[in-house]
Amino acid sequence: MSAIALNLQVVRQKIITACAKSGRQTGAVRLLAVSKTRPVADVWAAILAGQSDFGENYVQEGVGKILALRELSPLAEPVWHFIGPLQSNKTRLVAEHFTWVHSIERFKIAERLSAQRPEHLPPLQVCIQVNVSGEASKSGCAPADLPELCRKVAALPRLTLRGLMCIPAPAADFAAQCQPFAALRRMFLDLQGEGLPLDTLSMGMSDDLEAAIHEGATCVRVGTAIFGARKKS
């Protein structure tokens, strides 16, 4: 068995255990394998180990892998999620090649993605990224601006607004990790209460996925724990 297949088993077991502890069903949490900086061979090894969802942060790199994998494995195409910062001059490639975008933080980007989503594809599935830690340097929509942004994005014809995403600052222990995830969950519940049909809380990475699942994550984005440490660029 490949190292990646073994790591995937360990991560899946962590998800099962975290769900059991919180009284949640295992099927309620989707595992997204974050393959940024990884070669196509690593993605392929994960596909062979049964992994179906992959996250990419950089547009050109991600599209290159999507096309390479389509050649390798036309019948078992994975589901590709764009999770990185997105500039307006790169939206077309994302609209044409990805199924999901987790990192919407401005209306202008959402509008372009909707206009550029090809007719033959289903609507692009999107989450709004929220700056839960409130740090000026961090990306994401400010919590105060979230309700209006959600209402406007939900009205775009070629996007389906599915939920919220966050990347909190690293925290020292489980209780501290839970706080920003709980805050995101409260915003999610408020928006549902306003009538938005949201079903996705994209939160939790290699080091904090248990806390995220405890607070209701429906999608965890895991890179290092599956593929090993990334090289510093």
Ligand SMILES: *Cc1c(COP(=O)(O)O)cnc(C)c1O
């Ligand atoms: C890199 C990245 C991840 C995965 O982080 P790990 O700590 O390697 O699990 C998850 N989400 C986003 C948005 C990322 O950029």
